[in-house]
Amino acid sequence: MKHYTKNAFLILAFFLVAANLRPAIASVSPLLETIRYDLGMSSFAVSFLTTIPVLCMGIFAPFLV
Incomplete structure (x- = not known):
């Protein structure tokens, strides 16, 4: 059960990180x-x-796996 909880938090x-970075990346194009x-x-x-x-x-995606 402890291993499951750790994976769920990860x-x-x-x-949450992806949701936080999405607006910063997507909002640049309309303002170029x-x-x-x-x-x-x-x-x-x-x-x-x-x-x-x-x-x-x-470039950095392979390092997250």
């Missing part, structure tokens, strides 16, 4: 033009704002 922790204009960034630099989170999820 799954709950992963769910505003961010680009306000910070004076090039289109190339702004593209990294959406690329870096996806790239990091792909």
Whole structure:
């Protein structure tokens, strides 16, 4: 029973972290033009704002298993 409880808390922790990170990743795209204009960034630099989170999820995902 102790092992089951530990796994349940681990799954709950992963769910809560994912729920917390989702708005931060998804909310950048609608604001890209505003961010680009306000910070004076090039289109190339702004593209990294959406690329870096996806790239990091792909690179670091194997280490979570």
